[in-house]
Amino acid sequence: MILESLKQGVGVIQSTLETLSNGPGVYRMMGEDESVLYVGKAKSLKKRVVSYTQVDKLPLRLKRMVSETRRMEIVVTHTETEALLLESNLIKKLQPKYNILLKDDKAFPYLHLTHHPYPKMVKYRGKRDQEGRFFGPFASAAAVDETLVQIQKVFLLRNCSDEVFKQRKRPCLQYYIKRCTAPCVNFIDCSLYLESCQQAVAFLEGKNADVQHYLTSKMQQASEDMRYEEAAAYRDRIQLLNHIQTHQRIHHHDIKEADIIALVAHQGKVCVQIFFFRFGSNYGTESFFLDHISDSSAENLGAFLKQFYEKREPAELILLSHAPEDFKAIQKAISDCYKTKISWQIPKLGPKKELIDHAVLNAQQAIERVLIHKASFKKTFEEIATLFGLDTIPNRIEIYDNSHLFGKNAYGVMVVAHQDGFDKKAYRKFIIKNPGNKLTGGDDYAMMREVMERRFHHIEEEGWQRPDLLLIDGGLGQVNSVKEVLTEKGLADIPVVGIAKGPDRNAGREEFIIPGRDSFQLPHHSPTLHLLQRLRDEAHRFGISAHRSAREKNLRTSILDSIPNIGPKRKKALLLHFGSAQHVAQAALEDLLKVPGIDKCVAKKIYQYFHDS
Numbered sequence: 206m207i208l209e210s211l212k213q214g215v216g217v218i219q220s221t222l223e224t225l226s227n228g229p230g231v232y233r234m235m236g237e238d239e240s241v242l243y244v245g246k247a248k249s250l251k252k253r254v255v256s257y258t259q260v261d262k263l264p265l266r267l268k269r270m271v272s273e274t275r276r277m278e279i280v281v282t283h284t285e286t287e288a289l290l291l292e293s294n295l296i297k298k299l300q301p302k303y304n305i306l307l308k309d310d311k312a313f314p315y316l317h318l319t320h321h322p323y324p325k326m327v328k329y330r331g332k333r334d335q336e337g338r339f340f341g342p343f344a345s346a347a348a349v350d351e352t353l354v355q356i357q358k359v360f361l362l363r364n365c366s367d368e369v370f371k372q373r374k375r376p377c378l379q380y381y382i383k384r385c386t387a388p389c390v391n392f393i394d395c396s397l398y399l400e401s402c403q404q405a406v407a408f409l410e411g412k413n414a415d416v417q418h419y420l421t422s423k424m425q426q427a428s429e430d431m432r433y434e435e436a437a438a439y440r441d442r443i444q445l446l447n448h449i450q451t452h453q454r455i456h457h458h459d460i461k462e463a464d465i466i467a468l469v470a471h472q473g474k475v476c477v478q479i480f481f482f483r484f485g486s487n488y489g490t491e492s493f494f495l496d497h498i499s500d501s502s503a504e505n506l507g508a509f510l511k512q513f514y515e516k517r518e519p520a521e522l523i524l525l526s527h528a529p530e531d532f533k534a535i536q537k538a539i540s541d542c543y544k545t546k547i548s549w550q551i552p553k554l555g556p557k558k559e560l561i562d563h564a565v566l567n568a569q570q571a572i573e574r575v576l577i578h579k580a581s582f583k584k585t586f587e588e589i590a591t592l593f594g595l596d597t598i599p600n601r602i603e604i605y606d607n608s609h610l611f612g613k614n615a616y617g618v619m620v621v622a623h624q625d626g627f628d629k630k631a632y633r634k635f636i637i638k639n640p641g642n643k644l645t646g647g648d649d650y651a652m653m654r655e656v657m658e659r660r661f662h663h664i665e666e667e668g669w670q671r672p673d674l675l676l677i678d679g680g681l682g683q684v685n686s687v688k689e690v691l692t693e694k695g696l697a698d699i700p701v702v703g704i705a706k707g708p709d710r711n712a713g714r715e716e717f718i719i720p721g722r723d724s725f726q727l728p729h730h731s732p733t734l735h736l737l738q739r740l741r742d743e744a745h746r747f748g749i750s751a752h753r754s755a756r757e758k759n760l761r762t763s764i765l766d767s768i769p770n771i772g773p774k775r776k777k778a779l780l781l782h783f784g785s786a787q788h789v790a791q792a793a794l795e796d797l798l799k800v801p802g803i804d805k806c807v808a809k810k811i812y813q814y815f816h817d818s
Contacts, residue, residue, distance in 0.1 A: 210272040210273070211260060211268065211271060211272040213272075213275075214270075214271040214272050214273065214274040214275075215257075215258050215260060215271060217274050217275060217276060217277060218254060218255075218257050218258050218271065218274065218277065219258055221254065221277040221279070222251060222254060222255055222258075224279070225250045225251040225254060225279065226250060226251065226281065227249045227250070227251050227252070228249070228250065228281055228282075229246070229247065229248050229249070229250070229281075229282050229283075229284060229285045229287070229288045230246070230247060230250045230279060230280055230281040230282050230288055231244065231245070231246045231247075231279075231280045231282065231288050231291045231292050231295065232244075232245050232246075232247065232250060232253070232254060232277055232278070232279050232280075233277065233278040233279075233295070233299075233301075234270060234271075234273075234274045234277060234301075234303070235274065235275060235276040235277065235278060236273050236274065236275060236302075237273070237275050239276075240302070241295075241299045241301045241302075242270050242273055242274060242301055242302050242303050243270050243301050243302070243303040243304055244292055244295045244296050244299060244301050244304055245292065246285075246288040246289055246291070246292035246531075247288065248285045248288075248531070248534075250279065250281070254277075257271055264498075264499070264500070266303060266497050266498060266499075267303070269303075270302075270303040285531070285534045286534055286537050286538050286541070289511065289531065289534050289535065289538050290538055292511070293511050293512065293515055296512065297512075297515065303497060304508070305495050305496070305497070305498065305505060305508040305509060305512070306496070306512075307493060307509075307512050307513065312330050312331060312342075312516060312517065313330075313341065313342035313343060313344065313481075313491075313517060314328055314329065314330050314341065314342065314343050314345070314346050314348075314349045315328075315329045315330070315333065315339045315340060315341035315342055315343065315349075316328065316329065316339070316340040316341055316343070316349060316352065316353070316409065317329035317333075317335070317337055317338070317339055317340075318337050318338040318339075318340075318402065318405070318406065319335075319336075319337045319367075320335075320336035320337040321367065322395060323363065323370065323388040323389075323395065323398055324337065324362070324399075324402050325362060325363045325364055325365070325367075325370075326353060326356050326357075326362050326364070326405060327353075327364070328346065328349045328350065328353065338406065340409045340410075340483070340484075341481075341483065341488060342481060342483075342488065342517070342518075343481065343488045343489050344479070344480075344481055344488060344489025344490050344491040345489055345491065348488060348489035352409075355445075356405050356408070356409075357379070357384040357385070358383075358384060358442070358445055359405075359408070359442050359445055359446055360401045360402070360404055360405040360408070361383070361384060361385050361386045361401060362385070362401060362402065362405060363379070363385050363386075363388060363389065364379065364384075364385070365377065365379075365389065369389075370388075370389045371389075373389040373390060374390065375390060376389070376390055376392065377389075380392070383438070386398060386401070404416050404419055404420075407419075408446075409484060410484040411461075411484040411485035411486050413446065416446065417443060417446055417447075420439055420442055420443050420446065421439075421443060423439050424436050424439035424440055424443065427439060459556060460482050460485065460522065460557070460560075461482070461483075461484060461485050462482060462483055462484070462520045462521050462522060463480075463482040463520050463521070463522040463523065463524055464479060464480070464481060464482075464519060464520045464522075464523045464524070465479065465480040465482065465524045465560050465561060465563075465564050466478070466479050466510075466523065466524065466525050466526065466564070467525075467526035467561055467564035467565045467567075467568055468501045468505065468506045468509065468526055468527070468568070469501055469526070469565055469568035469569055469572065470498075470499060470500045470501040471568075471569055471572045471573070472572065472576060473499045474494065474499075474572045474575060474576065475494065475495040475498050475499065475500070475501060475505065476492055476493065476494050476495075476568040476569075476571050476572050476575075477492070477493040477495065477506075477509050477513075477568070478490060478491075478492055478493075478564045478565070478567045478568035478571065479491050479493070479564070480560070480563075480564055481520070482520070483520070490564075490567060492567070492568065492571040493509070493513075494571075494572075494575065495509065501526075501527070502530075503527065503528060503529050503530040504529075504530045506525070506526075506527065506528075506529040506530070507529035507530040507531050507532070507535060509529075510529055510535055510539075511535060511538075514539050514542075515542075518543055519539060519543065519545075519547055520547075521545070521546075521547060521548065522547070522548045522550065523547060523548070523549050523550070524550050524551075524552060524557055524560060524561055525549065525550070525551050525561075526551075526561050526564070526565060527551060528551055532549075536549055578626060579624070579625050579626060581732075581736075582622070582623075582624050582625065582626055582736070583624045583625075585732060585733055585736040586598055586599055586600075586602075586624050588732070588733045589602075589674070589733060589736075589737070592727075592733060593674070593700060593702055593717075593719060594719075595673070595674065595700055597673070598624075599673035599674045600623055600624055600673055601621060601622075601623060601670055601671075601672050601673050601674075602621070602622045602623075602672065602673065602674045602675075602676060602740065603619055603620070603621055603672040603674070603675050603676070604619070604620040604621075604622065604675075604676040604677075604678070604740045604741060604743065604744040605617065605618065605619055605620075605653065605656060605657075605675065605676070605677050605678065605687075605744060606618055606620075606678040606679075606741075606744040606745050606747075606748040607637070607649060607652045607653060607656070607678075607748065608745075608748035608749050608751060608752035609637065609652070609752060610752070610756065613756075614752050614755040614756045615636075615637035615652060615752070616634055616635065616636060616637060616748055616751040616752050616755065617634075617635040617637055617652060617653070617655070617656030617748070618632070618633070618634050618635070618744055618747045618748040618751055619631075619632065619633040619634075619635070619656075619660060619744075620632055620740070620743050620744040620747055622740055622743075627743060631670075632747060633660070634747075634751045635655070635656045635659055635660070636755075637652050637655060637656070638655065639651065639655060649679065649682070649683065650682045650683060650685075650686045651686075653677070653679065653683045653686045653687060654686040654687075654689065654690055657686070657687050657690035657691070658690050661690060661691070661694045661696060664694075664696075671696075671699070672699060673699075673700075674699075674700050674701075674702065675687060675699060675700065675701045675702070676702055676703075676704060676737070676740055676741065676744075677701060677702070677703045677704065678703075678704055678741050678744055678745060679703055679704075679705065680703055680705040680716075680718060681703065681705075681718050681724075683703060684701055684702075684703040684718050684720060685720075687701050688701055688720055700719075701719075701720065702717055702718065702719050703717070703718035703719075704716075704717060704718075704737060704741050705717075705718055705724070714726060714729075715727075715734070715737075715738070715741075717737075764786050764790070765779060765780075765786050765789065767814075768810065768811055768814050769810060770807055770810060771807075771811070774802060775802055775803065775807070778800050778801050778802050778803065779800055779803070779811075782799070782800045782801075783796075783800075789811070789815075790815040791815075792811075792812075793812075794808055794809065794812045797811055797812060
């Protein structure tokens, strides 16, 4: 059957070859259901497409693709660069099954020094179209947060919002823990505060010696003027700066701005490791794992670079572990996109080669960590099958939890784990439409039933994958609710296990509940227990995150926002006068008229909004 499909796919490609030219263009492999399997570009369409007919030379991934191909679409372009840009846009839009796809499409974070009489330093993502200065990109939000803490400790810059800054009458906690100079209440002169901002900028630009000299001179001056407490504060900041320099990430004095990129294949896994150098310092590293491939070929590196730099501005210098396919076309396309000159190098010797070697080592270690993690998951899944008496080793485990506060902002969540680890793309959130009796804090059993009904409606209507095991964060009541829904849906054969918190809700003393069996516990040091706890905790984390997000959103909105002619000023006046939106709703017409800015016409609209049925 497989050989027949492969022959059929080769036949489709050979028939397409008859109409192809030797010019540049983009081709699409289409499947049985008109789904796009693969998007590729070529300097010479005929030479590239004919390579797919030589199946003995193709890797397993492309053999599968050819066997599924039932039609091809061709777009001829004027230049190779035009073909490359069209290919990138189509991959982004169509998400083909056999193309290399970057899972994390988020922009990297920056630090932003805002434009304000008293600027603040904040974490920033998105288009850099606001006033002020930007520093980055940083490899992760954690790297930005770490740098922000350092800046607050050494330079004492504020971190409050501009609105809070305007309204403060006395210093906040940041002042008392020595992370801010309280410019909001004029505890520091504006010129001195701006000096601190300049020194923070110098620090981010790698001018640590200049910053240390500035702080030392300030300490000496304060000491000479017998302002000993101030001198001691400068001393502490100098010591902290020295500590930061000692523990700073690797740096290279000859490289001010560069992206160091290494693609490594190891034991069937492919990882791209990137180091971000800015202002002579390493702003962190990021690992990208490429699915469906198993080698470090020039084609794979080229595919990665095209997607990676589509949204992310490159450094002025890019160091690569090896040359990608279509190197010149990629260089031209990225330079044209950002209208800047970029130096691309593949170092063979010297300090730059050492940086590449360091990136390669990090990629290898990242792959080894993933393989160890995968092996641990797979082994424990085998133990779970034995523990719970399953007929086969589960591949897809779904974990469920509900999160709410006395029935409000209620969410049910589904977390999915495979033998390779967590599948975050498969996570789902369910807004609970009927949380039950709010007087008793909500009905957890009814919530779980609602989640199950909606989840298993999808398996019938939208083709969601069938789970091999359901783990429920809860006791016998929740498990019974789940079993009832599964029975109604004709899915009673799906195993269900409840994880009930043990006595005094102590971790390690959880009880496992399986219908038809006595509940039991696992030894405190059992690896299987630890993984089950981890699965449960991941669902709990995801549920709490969904609930808190909804709660914070509700706190930022008010029922007053829905009333016509009630803008921010009138809303503020009403809340200041009555204390809450609930008291506004209960107010009489004559009471509303006492609010500044509320005339008879507006007062009548407010009263009618709350009292007319």
